[in-house]
Amino acid sequence: MNIWGPTKAASKLRKGDRVAVLSPSFAAPGFAPAVHEQAMTRFAAVTGLVPVEFPTTRRLGASAEDRAADLNAAFADPTIRAILATVGGDDQITVIPHLDADLARADPKLFLGYSDNTNLLNWLWSHGIGGFYGGSTQVHLGPGPGIDEVHLASLQAALMAGGELTITDPGESEDFGQDWRDPRALVEFGEREPTEPWVWAGPKQVVSGRTWGGCLEVLDQLALADHLPPVKDLHGAILLLETSEELPPADWVKRWVRALGERGILDAVDAVLVARPPTSSFELRPGAAERSRLRAAQRDAVIEQITRYNPGAVICVGVPFGHTRPQWILPYGGNMTMNGLDRTITAHYG
Structure with a gap:
């Protein structure tokens, strides 16, 4: 298409x-x-x-x-x-x-x-x-x-x-690093933990398309300011979604994604790529089990809403882009391929 x-x-x-x-x-x-x-x-x-x-x-x-x-x-x-x-x-x-x-x-x-x-x-x-x-x-x-x-x-x-690069899981992740004003920031990463396997949903098919999307906390501002693209321009696209260090709860994320569905965006796209979300910050540091629970709650909320509006969309949740480290830099308006058959993701840097 x-x-x-x-x-x-x-x-x-x-x-x-x-x-x-x-x-x-x-x-x-x-x-x-x-x-x-x-x-x-x-x-x-x-x-x-x-x-x-x-x-x-x-x-x-x-x-x-x-x-x-x-x-x-x-x-x-x-x-x-x-x-x-x-x-x-x-x-x-x-x-x-x-x-x-x-x-x-x-x-x-x-x-x-x-x-x-x-x-x-x-x-x-x-x-x-x-x-x-x-x-x-x-x-x-x-x-x-x-x-x-x-x-x-x-x-x-x-x-x-x-x-082209195959997007892989680096096996570890951190939500935030050392305080930039602390000399340790120049020589030490933040606290890193093992990643969980990515979760795939939707049909087992291969989707290639141009990407659009971004940080949900910004997309809501774009919507209010009437800066979102026409839905017709997103047909066949791959939607990129992520959340920030403000740590929005799963209920907020559910509402944002549901609103994208009501606007027609979820039905228009062929696939959705969702980032591993941060669940801790300098101000709030839940234990490892709670962080895992918060990630799972957001994952389940996103998949539920996407499949409600577009059961034919290929979905992958947990990919390291956006507010996470290590971070893959991904095309925006360029091409990506999400292979729901062998569960691989390819970014085309053109």
Whole structure:
């Protein structure tokens, strides 16, 4: 089935190309500069690319207009070939009205971000420009003793190598790392635990399609602001869903997914890929058994609602993308394949 997809593809990068490192939401580099600087050093070392900061990259409290100005400047600069978001936040929806679509379309750049960056990815998608879901420099490049293998492999594929990668379970996961202001953040990961097997539901068939979706806490804002795409543009797509470090309970997630069903989105898509959700934070640390129970409750709620509205959808829950570490960076507006027969997932980095 033919579905809407990016009409202009950004080209892959080569060593020496310049990459804008921006803070379209929270300026985490200004809050924890040591982690940011380690991220920039590591990024340059593993890619050969040149990170370029803009005026608001480290400016805490920058206005929506100023953050948008940096994005527009990056879109307009022919020497900038990609844009990395340092982290998410909670107010990027106020940045979007100040963006210049003509600049973005004239010279498409690869954009990597997740969480609050669902706003920007959806905006680019609406203008025919695909991106990648994931890739926070402050969360996945800077902290800890090194870059997780799955994150590095998908980062290099997204920016430079292209090709296809089989999305695998790294076998361990953490909900949050060390406090960025603690020197240990530069050398230690957070508390990691073994992952559970992914849960598949729906028919045993193979589905390939372009992706759309993001963080549920942002998708609800997009709906209220009337920024969601027309349902007709999502026919045959693969829906990406995840939740944030705000730890919404299963009942909230059920209501969000049910609302997607009432809008017609669940019926339109051919498959749904749901991330492993965080169930603990700095402020709330349930025991291992309770964390497992919370993940299972969200899993069951999501599967129940998707199958209610679309029993023909292929579903996989528990995949490490979004608010988890290690994290796979996945295409947004690009192609993925979910194989319900042999229960494999392939991302096409094109």
